Amino acid sequence: MTDTLSEHADPELHSGEPLIEMKDVGKTYGAIRALKGINLTVRAGEVTCVLGDNGAGKSTLIKIMAGLHPHNEGTMKVDGKEVSFSSPRESLDHGIATVYQDLAVVSLMEVWRNFFLGSELTSGRGPFATLRIADMKRIADEELRKMGVVVKDINQPIGTLSGGQRQCVAIARAVYFGARVLILDEPTAALGVKQSGVVLKYTAAARDAGLGVVFITHNPHHAYLVGNHFVILKLGQAVLDKKRADVGLDELTRQMAGGDELTELSHELQK
Template identity: 75%
Template sequence: MIELVGVGKSYGPIRALHDVSLKAEAGSVTCVLGDNGAGKSTLIGIMSGLHPHTSGSLLVDGKPTVFSSPREALDLGIATVYQNLAVIPLMEVWRNFFLGSELTAGRFPLAGMRIKEMKRVADAALRDMGIVLADIDQPIGTLSGGQRQGVAIARAIHFGAKVLILDEPTAALGVKQSGAVLKHVAAARDAGIGVVFITHNPHHAYLVGDHFVILKLGSAVLDARRGEVTLEELTAQMAGGDELEQLAHELGRG
């Protein structure tokens, strides 16, 4: 659905990403792992249309593409859920769900919002994701972090996302809330969405991932399907196995 082939991104003499390849396939979760400074944010920016790549190719449904804006990516069905979620905490859940895409009746500037319909649609979409709220009118800021992530994912799917890019969705969550988000990721995958799951947590990645790419200093150091790598190998690569062994030796703990 979306594929990067040898993609790179440079800012003048600074090379943020070099020769990275990955693809998001329907009904599959591609996990991109890496520490701070690995190039994950640059990768998200390229796939979401925030900035163009400077080398390699980006293919959407097999066609070479260079996005001029995030709106262009979204129009092609590529939705990004950022870590900050871009929600308005004091606004009702249903209003956040339809934010910027409200259903209206009549013509501008006298058009009114179809509030009952929006509440019904939002509630049904959330229930499909396993989120049952006692009151769809409650401020979204009163929901847990996992529930807010679920609302953002359900919103993207409802508005036609074919590819869902998730930016560190479990980074600031506890164990229980992270588990809820991973269930939402699995639900999106089972709905036929191609998911790109950006994370620094190999345990979370391995629970839902079908394909794993590890970035280090802008380059891919591992590219493997689920059956080709174990959780232990994934964790060791993320932790910098060789570097840790060398450090243990230097500290006299090897």
Template identity: 85%
Template sequence: MTTLIEMENVGKSYGAIRALRDISLKVNAGEVTCVLGDNGAGKSTLIKIMSGLHPHNEGALLVDGEKQTFSSPREALDHGIATVYQDLAVVPLMEVWRNFFLGAEISAGRFPLAGLRIKQMKRIADEELRKMGIVVQDIDQPIGTLSGGQRQCVAIARAVYFGARVLILDEPTAALGVKQSGVVLKYVAAARDAGLGVVFITHNPHHAYLVGDHFIILKLGTAVLDRTRDEVDLDELTTQMAGGDELAELSHELGR
């Protein structure tokens, strides 16, 4: 099993506030690592450290076995770490193919005013989406006309095409219905089967359990559960996620 990213006792403080404390995890190639937690649990801080937005100030972050402290998302991307955020960096009125190549257009020469290779970009975008099993009616249609699930899938296919080895997905199913969530989970599994290491951030244990190989539950910046798939079942995952011990204590307090 190839370990792409490893965190060793990583912590992050913003002034007097400790957002993360002693987090250790591994992201392996061909596996989905699910990070679960409610709002304020530390999931966003974890993403920011991995994706190069914020440096950690405790512990070590290893990429391919070497210690790293990223100073920007570009640096993380150069190491093959791509993040697909919940709000998706897409331009709704632009065509699907233009969004696919946004910021990385293929030009006909090195000069600033050199023309773009539009036919080539359309062909590549269509081929790459089809490889992931995504068939859009028209590569020229505005991406805003696609469903939320399809837009997520275009973002995933784009990250894979541009060389991502680690794919961080920030709550990709949060605003989606059951059917669209199923579409996204299918592509999460496709990315895993293509050998990528996937970090799936979610607060939905059911979605996590459908695709996950390893589960970590964060609560107030610390890991309260860290198990592989064969060590935990959906019931326990759901109970822990819902604050099982706290609920038991509460029901005892409220008992008459």
């Protein structure tokens, strides 16, 4: 399963080296403050878990890194250089690949077309360069098999695959195209136990190959299985920011379940 990773991971990645550094990053949409004072470092060879309830600002954080919306406070550095992305293409060009839970693929298109979408292989130059269809089919099929996904027909629309398989196609695609930072947006949210396992194994494999992984989830159990560093967001601010050595699953779970508010609530309810 790690074949793809060891083959395509950037050999210049050194474990522990900071890839993305965010300092006091904030984002407002008009009068609405979605994110405030976020300090986050994504290091090579580590999984940074971002946890939070619905509306905590997780999506906004991803969108800033993925280039869907630029931030408007603080600074973000990629490889030590300050950046502000105005399109997903810019982010991809910096080696940051995002796998979205809901908008990863175009369901009516074939599996292999989805795999290569936006980075098609062509022979020749200009707008009429022909696609290398046979090569793309072969590579897509091989890469998916390495992840343990065997599709019945590489020509079938991707909408006919299961949720876990689609997620795997999207991750395999990101890694194949040489991502250095992999952002996974709730990759296990809609999956069953077995499929979540496959995705988590792949996440760990990406980490071991030296990639920086940002793992967004609201499931502390999944996060704790693979994470090196944990950040919990609440109402757009970080309420917990600890290394794996400093935090236990109990504390993560308690914080996610509501933390101090929950304690207060239980007091009230017991009266």
